[in-house]
Structure formats: C-alpha cells, structure tokens
Amino acid sequence: MNVSSTPPSVASRRAWMAVLARTPRPELEAALATALDGAAAPTFDWLRPPQTGLAMVRGRIGGTGDAFNLGEATLTRATLRLSPANGGTVGVACHLGRDKRRAELAALADALLQQPERHAQLHAQLIAPLAARLEARRNAQRNDAASTKVEFFTMVRGD
Structure with a gap:
C-alpha cells in the first residue's frame, strides 16, 4: 500500500471499522500496543465519550x-x-456490548488509521492480523456447523 496524502476510501474505512467492531478487547489492546511499538497512546479529546445504549434490531x-x-x-x-x-x-x-474501553480503543485506532503517514504500518500491524484471526474463527465455526450437516434422501418405491 502506498503512502499518500489522500484520505482512505469509504470502503477501506468500512472494512477496518468492521474488523475493529468484531475484535474482542484483549486482542485489540494487545494489537494496538504492538502497533504503537510500546509508545504511549496519543492524546485526544472526547467528542462523544463512550456511551452504552440500545438499538432496534430489524x-x-x-x-x-x-x-x-x-x-x-x-x-x-x-x-x-x-x-x-x-x-x-x-x-x-x-x-x-457494553465495553467502553473497547470503544475507546477502536475509536483511537480508527483515528490513527486515517493518518496517511501511519496508515500502511498500522494496517499491516493491526488490521491485517486481527482480520486474519477473525476469518480463522469464522472458518472454524463454518467447519463445526458443516460437520453436523445431515443429508436426507428419499427412496422411490417402484410401482
């Protein structure tokens, strides 16, 4: 991925935000700490601090x-x-879920990934490994479900 001054596309941002939303907090904390190379997280101001609420599922x-x-x-x-x-x-x-710290970490990662000078490195060290783990989990669930599949067949009686 090349480093330029253009912002990321909507599709690429949507993809990394989906990965961040599905990643459990311990994995997100560890991956973000690794991606920042042990440096302290950058300072920020809250525009909307973590809030928990309900959404209607349709x-x-x-x-x-x-x-x-x-x-x-x-x-x-x-x-x-x-x-x-x-x-x-x-x-x-x-x-x-209700994990406010996880929302903070994901928002911080989203902000850092939008910076062109950090994007390539963070994507390689943060998003790619997390996406690979999520895909491995999905494949394991698919395999578990496939192992329980029952195929029925009908025998036709001759008349």
Missing part, C-alpha cells in the same frame, strides 16, 4: 420480505479527536 421475512422489529441489542459508541499535535483526526467506534 429482520426481514424470508430475508427479502417485509421488515419487522426483532428485538433490541446493547451497543456502545464513542467519538474522539486526536490533539492537533497528533494530527487532529476524528475516530469513531460502535460495537455490540
């Missing part, structure tokens, strides 16, 4: 039909701005 009949309210899910969101000395970029985070 479903569709048959996946494509009429929408209906399925229930509520707990989520936590946060928005911060790095100090001007650290670039002043704004980072946001939103994830299922």
Whole structure:
C-alpha cells in the first residue's frame, strides 16, 4: 500500500471499522500496543465519550420480505479527536456490548488509521492480523456447523 496524502476510501474505512467492531478487547489492546511499538497512546479529546445504549434490531421475512422489529441489542459508541499535535483526526467506534474501553480503543485506532503517514504500518500491524484471526474463527465455526450437516434422501418405491 502506498503512502499518500489522500484520505482512505469509504470502503477501506468500512472494512477496518468492521474488523475493529468484531475484535474482542484483549486482542485489540494487545494489537494496538504492538502497533504503537510500546509508545504511549496519543492524546485526544472526547467528542462523544463512550456511551452504552440500545438499538432496534430489524429482520426481514424470508430475508427479502417485509421488515419487522426483532428485538433490541446493547451497543456502545464513542467519538474522539486526536490533539492537533497528533494530527487532529476524528475516530469513531460502535460495537455490540457494553465495553467502553473497547470503544475507546477502536475509536483511537480508527483515528490513527486515517493518518496517511501511519496508515500502511498500522494496517499491516493491526488490521491485517486481527482480520486474519477473525476469518480463522469464522472458518472454524463454518467447519463445526458443516460437520453436523445431515443429508436426507428419499427412496422411490417402484410401482
């Protein structure tokens, strides 16, 4: 990935934010500490400190039909701005659950990933390994589910 002064595309930001939203806090803390090479996290100001609330989860009949309210899910969101000395970029985070520290870490990572001079290094040290772990977990779940698959067949009686 080349380093330039252009901001990341919407699709690439959406992809790394999805990885950050799905990563458990211990993994996110360890990966961010490694990516920052042991340096202290940059200073920032809260635009919206971590808040926990509810969101309505909607479903569709048959996946494509009429929408209906399925229930509520707990989520936590946060928005911060790095100090001007650290670039002043704004980072946001939103994830299922009540972990405010996880929202803070994800918002900080989002803000740092938007900085062109840090993007390539952080993407390689933070997002790529976390995405690989998430994909490995997904594949393991698929394999577990596939091992329980039962195939039925019908024998036709001759008349």
